[in-house]
Amino acid sequence: MYNACLREGTFPSRWKRQNLVLLPKPGKPPGEASSYRPICLLDTAAKILESLIARRLNKAIEQGGGLSPNQYGFRKARSTIDVISTIVDTARDAISGNRWKGGTKQYCMVVTLDIRNAFNSAEWSRIMGSLASFGVQGNLLHIVDSYFTNRRLRYSTVDGSEEYSISAGVPQGSVLGPVLWNSMYDGVLRLNFDPGTRIFGFADDIAVVLTEKELAVAEQKCNSAIATIGRWLSVAGLELAAHKTEAVLISSRKKVETASIEVGGKTITSKRAIKYLGVMLDTRLCFREHLEYTCQKALSSARALARTMLNTRGPKQERRLLLTSVTKSISLYAAPVWASALRPVYGKKYETNMWLYGSNDGRNLRRAVGLTALSQTYNTYLKRFGHEASDECTWCGAGIVEDARHIAFHCPRYEAQRRELESRIGTRITIENLVPLMLENEAAPTVEVSEKVPEVHKAAKPKVASPAVGAEPVHQQKHQQRHSTDWQKVAPKPAKRAVPKKRPAAILVQSKGGMSYSDMLKLVTRSQDAKLQAVGESVQKVRRTAKGDLLLELNQVGAKNVSKIQQDIDSALEGQVEAKSLANLVRLDVLEMDEEATKAELCQAVSMQLSLKVTEDDIKSLRPSYGGSQKAILCLPANMAEPILKAGQLKIGYSVCRVRAQPGRNQMLQMPGIWALSGSMSRPD
Numbered sequence: 093m094y095n096a097c098l099r100e101g102t103f104p105s106r107w108k109r110q111n112l113v114l115l116p117k118p119g120k121p122p123g124e125a126s127s128y129r130p131i132c133l134l135d136t137a138a139k140i141l142e143s144l145i146a147r148r149l150n151k152a153i154e155q156g157g158g159l160s161p162n163q164y165g166f167r168k169a170r171s172t173i174d175v176i177s178t179i180v181d182t183a184r185d186a187i188s189g190n191r192w193k194g195g196t197k198q199y200c201m202v203v204t205l206d207i208r209n210a211f212n213s214a215e216w217s218r219i220m221g222s223l224a225s226f227g228v229q230g231n232l233l234h235i236v237d238s239y240f241t242n243r244r245l246r247y248s249t250v251d252g253s254e255e256y257s258i259s260a261g262v263p264q265g266s267v268l269g270p271v272l273w274n275s276m277y278d279g280v281l282r283l284n285f286d287p288g289t290r291i292f293g294f295a296d297d298i299a300v301v302l303t304e305k306e307l308a309v310a311e312q313k314c315n316s317a318i319a320t321i322g323r324w325l326s327v328a329g330l331e332l333a334a335h336k337t338e339a340v341l342i343s344s345r346k347k348v349e350t351a352s353i354e355v356g357g358k359t360i361t362s363k364r365a366i367k368y369l370g371v372m373l374d375t376r377l378c379f380r381e382h383l384e385y386t387c388q389k390a391l392s393s394a395r396a397l398a399r400t401m402l403n404t405r406g407p408k409q410e411r412r413l414l415l416t417s418v419t420k421s422i423s424l425y426a427a428p429v430w431a432s433a434l435r436p437v438y439g440k441k442y443e444t445n446m447w448l449y450g451s452n453d454g455r456n457l458r459r460a461v462g463l464t465a466l467s468q469t470y471n472t473y474l475k476r477f478g479h480e481a482s483d484e485c486t487w488c489g490a491g492i493v494e495d496a497r498h499i500a501f502h503c504p505r506y507e508a509q510r511r512e513l514e515s516r517i518g519t520r521i522t523i524e525n526l527v528p529l530m531l532e533n534e535a536a537p538t539v540e541v542s543e544k545v546p547e548v549h550k551a552a553k554p555k556v557a558s559p560a561v562g563a564e565p566v567h568q569q570k571h572q573q574r575h576s577t578d579w580q581k582v583a584p585k586p587a588k589r590a591v592p593k594k595r596p597a598a599i600l601v602q603s604k605g606g607m608s609y610s611d612m613l614k615l616v617t618r619s620q621d622a623k624l625q626a627v628g629e630s631v632q633k634v635r636r637t638a639k640g641d642l643l644l645e646l647n648q649v650g651a652k653n654v655s656k657i658q659q660d661i662d663s664a665l666e667g668q669v670e671a672k673s674l675a676n677l678v679r680l681d682v683l684e685m686d687e688e689a690t691k692a693e694l695c696q697a698v699s700m701q702l703s704l705k706v707t708e709d710d711i712k713s714l715r716p717s718y719g720g721s722q723k724a725i726l727c728l729p730a731n732m733a734e735p736i737l738k739a740g741q742l743k744i745g746y747s748v749c750r751v752r753a754q755p756g757r758n759q760m761l762q763m764p765g766i767w768a769l770s771g772s773m774s775r776p777d
Contacts, residue, residue, distance in 0.1 A: 094141055098148075101234030105242060107138035109255075110263055112247040130212065132245075132263040142267035145239070148232055149223070149271050156226035159274055160281035165295035166270035172369040175292050176429050179301055179368070182290070183377060186303040187344040190475075198288075199310050199343050201351055203300040203360075204368050205321065206336035210296035211269065212261035214276055215329040216240045219262075222275045239268065260329070270295075280324050286313045291321070294369060307341075307351060314339075314353050322356070334358045338366040340373055348375070371426045379433035390422040408720050470494045497523075597654050599661065600672040601642040612642045612669060616661070623660040630657055642669075678733035679712075679754040685722040686747045690714075694724055697744045704732050725754070 097103065110132040120127030134142075153159060159167070164175040179202060189196030207213075219240075223233060243258040262269035273295070281293050292299045300317050304310035322332055334356030341351045341362040351362045365374035365381040372382035394415050401411055471494040475483040485494035487505040492498065499506065501523070514520055517529060603612055613634065616624060632647040646654065654673045661671040682694065691708045698706045710728055717723040728736070733753075736742070742749050 094144055097141060098144065098231060098235065101231035101238060103141070103235055103238040103241075104138075107135050107141065108239070108241075108243045110134050110243070110245055112245055126209075130264060132265045134263065134266055139267050142239075145232070145235060146268050146271045149228065149236075149268075149275075152228045152232060153223075153226045153271075153275060156228070159278050160293075162281045162291060163274055163278065163293045165293065165297075166274055172294060172371075173426050173428060175294050175299070176369055176371050176426055179292060179299060180373070180377065180429055182301055182303065183342045183373075187342060187377075197344060198303045198305050199307055199341060199351075201300075201302045201304075201310050201314055201339060201341050201362070202366070202368070202373060203302075203314060203318065203337065203339045203353065204366060205298040205300065205318070205355075206333040207296045207298070207325065208331045208333040210330060211264050211273060213330055214261055214273060216260060218328050219272050219276045222278065223272075226275060236268075236272070276328070279328070280321060283320055283324060285317050285320065289313055289317050291317070297369065299368060307349060311351050311353060314351075318353065318355055332356055334360075338363060340364075340366045340375060342373070342375055342377060344376070371429060379430035382430055383433065386423055386425070390419040393422055394419050412719075470496065470499070597646045598674045599644040599646065599654070599658055600637070600674055601644065601661065602670045602672070603641070604668060604670055607668070609636050609640045609642060615665060615668065616642065616644075619664065621664045623664045627657050627660055677727050678730050680726040680728065680733055680736060681752050681754055682724040682726060682742060682744075683717070683721070683750045683752070684747060685714075685717075685724060685749050686745050687716065687720050687722055689722055689744050689747070691724075693744055694726075694742075697742050698736065701742060702735055702739060704735065706732070 113131045113133060114128040115131055116122065117127050117129055164170045164172070183200040183202070186198040186200040189198070220233070220237060223236060228236075245256045245258050246253060247256065248254075262272050277293065277296070280298070281291055283291065285291065288304055289300065289302045292301065298321065300314065300321070302310055302314050302317065304313060318332075325332060332355060335358070337353075337355045337358075337360050339351065339353055339360055339362040341349060343349060353360050362375075365372045367373075367385070372379065372385050374381050397415060397418060471480050471483045471485070475481070483493050483495075484490075485492045485498060485503060487503060488494075488498075494503075501510075501521070510521070519525065519529070521529065601612055601616060607615070617628065617634075619625075627644075630646050630653065631644045633645040635643040635645065637643050646657070658671045658673040661669070665671075685694070691711045691714055694711060694714075695706045695708060698704050706726070706728065710726055711724055712727050713723075713725040715723060726733075726736075736751055737753060740751060742751060
C-alpha cells in the first residue's frame with residue numbers, strides 16, 4: 093500500500109484529517125489565543141507514510157546542496173547545545189582579545205527574534221517552491237502536493253465537534269512537518285549580511301550575532317540585519333513578533349553599557365541577561381543568572397513532583413531516584429556551555445590574577461617568600477592587555493612564561509635571594525611546604541631585591557611600652573602583639589549526647605471525699621500511725637499539683653520501695669485518700685531499623701549488647717519510617733535509658749540503628765499497676 097502511494101504520488105484523503113489539541117503555555121493568560129500551543133493528532137498509519145516521505149526528502153535535499161549549516165533544528169547530530177556553544181564561542185572570541193584601543197577586543201550583540209504563529213503560517217506554495225529549488229521532482233514532489241490538498245482540521249467546541257479546511261501551515265506533531273519547514277525556512281539563513289554579522293536558526297527561532305569594535309556601528313549593523321530578515325519574512329508570509337525580541341550586549345569593559353535596536357517600529361534595549369533555548373546569556377558570560385534560574389527551576393519541578401507522591405511513609409528508593417533524575421536533568425542542561433562558571437580557570441590567562449591580585453595564595457606567597465620583586469607586574473599580565481608582545485621571561489627566554497610561580501620558585505634571576513631565605517628558614521621552599529612554613533611564624537622574613545642583601549632575622553614579639561617620643565601608640569603595639577603570636581591548634585570539643593533529666597520517683601495522693609490540699613497534708617504528715625511516720629523518712633519533698641493533689645517526691649531509699657510506700661498509705665488512710673505510685677520513664681527513638689525487624693529482635697539486641705532486660709511491653713510503637721525503614725519508641729526507666737543513650741546505637745540484624753531521646757518532649761511518668769490505663773502520662777505539675 094505504501095509503495096503504491098509513493099509510486100502514484102498520492103496521499104490518501106482519510107489520512108489528511110487531524111484532531112486539534114491545545115496545550116496551555118506556562119505563565120500565559122488563559123483568555124488569549126496565543127497562550128496555547130496547537131498540537132495535531134494524526135493517524136498512526138499516516139505517520140508511517142510521512143516517515144517514508146521524509147527519509148526520501150532529506151536525501152533529495154542533501155543531493156541538491158543541503159540545508160544551511162546555520163540551521164540546527166530538526167537535524168541529525170545537532171542539538172540546542174551545539175548552537176548555544178557556537179554563539180558563546182563567538183562572543184568569547186570577540187571579548188577575549190587584547191585591549192580596546194588599538195587592540196582586537198570587540199562588542200558582541202546577540203538578538204533573538206521570534207516569528208508570530210510560525211508553523212501555522214507557512215505558505216504551501218513557498219514550501220513547494222523551496223523543494224523544487226533543491227531538485228525535488230517527480231512522484232516525490234507530487235505526493236507532497238497531495239499531502240497539502242484537502243486537509244481537514246477537527247476540533248471540539250461547546251456545541252460539539254466541527255471541521256475546518258486548512259490552507260497553510262505544517263502540522264505540529266507530524267513527522268513530515270519539520271522537513272518541510274526547514275526547506276522553506278532555509279532562505280532566511282542564506283541572506284547576505286554585513287561583515288561580522290551571523291544568523292543562526294533552531295526551528296523557527298532566529299539568533300542574530302554581531303561583533304563590532306564600535307557600539308554605534310554595532311547598533312547600525314544590527315538594525316540593518318533585522319530589517320533584511322523582516323523583508324524576507326514578509327515575502328514568505330511570516331511576521332516578526334516585535335514584543336518578544338530580546339537583546340544582550342556582551343562586553344569585557346568594566347563600564348556597564350546598553351544598546352538599542354529597532355524592531356517593527358519598537359525600540360528594544362539590551363538586557364542584563366536573556367534566555368535563549370533554555371540558557372541565560374548574560375553580558376559577562378559568567379552565567380550567574382543561568383545558575384540561579386536553573387536551581388529555581390529544578391527546585392520547583394522537584395516540589396511539584398513530590399506533591400503527587402504519598403507522604404505517609406516517606407520517599408522510597410524508587411521515588412528518590414525519580415526526584416534525583418528530574419533535578420539532575422534540569423540542572424545539567426547545556427553543562428558544556430556554562431561549566432566554566434562553577435570554578436575559576438587556572439590557565440595562563442588567569443594564573444597571574446590568582447597569584448597576585450586579591451587571592452589568599454597571592455598574599456601568602458608574598459609573605460612567605462618575602463621577595464619585593466613580587467610586587468611588580470609580569471609579562472603574563474602585560475601581554476593580556478597588549479602592553480607586551482610576548483609573555484616569556486626576559487631573563488630565561490626559551491618559551492618560559494614569566495608569572496608569579498616562575499619568579500618565586502624557578503627563575504635564576506632571584507636565586508641568591510631564595511638561597512638566603514632558605515638558609516634562614518632551614519629548609520627548601522616549595523609549593524607543598526609553603527603553607528606549613530607560614531603557619532610556623534606569621535611574621536615572615538623579607539629579602540630586599542638589591543645588589544646588597546641585608547641581614548634577615550626573625551621578628552621578635554613586640555613588648556608593650558609606655559608612649560614616648562617617636563614610639564608607636566599603645567593600641568598599635570597591642571594590635572601587633574595579638575597578631576604576632578604563634579598559631580595554636582584548638583582541640584575539637586567532644587560531642588555531647590542528650591542525657592535525660594532525672595526526676596525522682598513520687599507518690600500521688602488524691603482525695604476521695606473532697607478534702608483540700610491542706611487537709612490531706614495534715615492527714616499524712618501529722619498522723620500518729622507508725623506506717624505513715626516511716627513514710628516520712630523516704631520523702632524528700634512535698635509539692636502541690638495543679639489539681640490540688642498531694643505529691644510526695646521520694647529520696648533514693650524511698651525510690652527502691654515505691655510499691656510498699658503506696659500500700660502503707662492506702663492501708664493507713666483507707667477510704668479517705670487514694671495513693672498512686674509514679675515511676676520516672678524516658679521515651680527513646682530507635683531509628684533506621686530494617687523493615688523486617690520485629691519487637692522481639694529489638695529486645696534481644698538490647699539484652700545481648702547492653703545486658704538490659706527489655707520486654708515487648710516497653711516498646712510502645714513500631715511503625716514504618718522513611719526510605720523503607722522502621723522506627724521504634726521505647727519507654728524505659730531513666731536508669732535503663734541512660735546506658736542505651738550513651739551507646740548511641742544498636743545493631744539489630746544487619747542494620748546499625750541510631751538511638752536518641754525524643755526531642756522536644758517532657759519526660760513521662762507512668763503508673764504501674766491497675767491504674768496504668770495508658771502507655772504514659774504527663775507529670776501532674
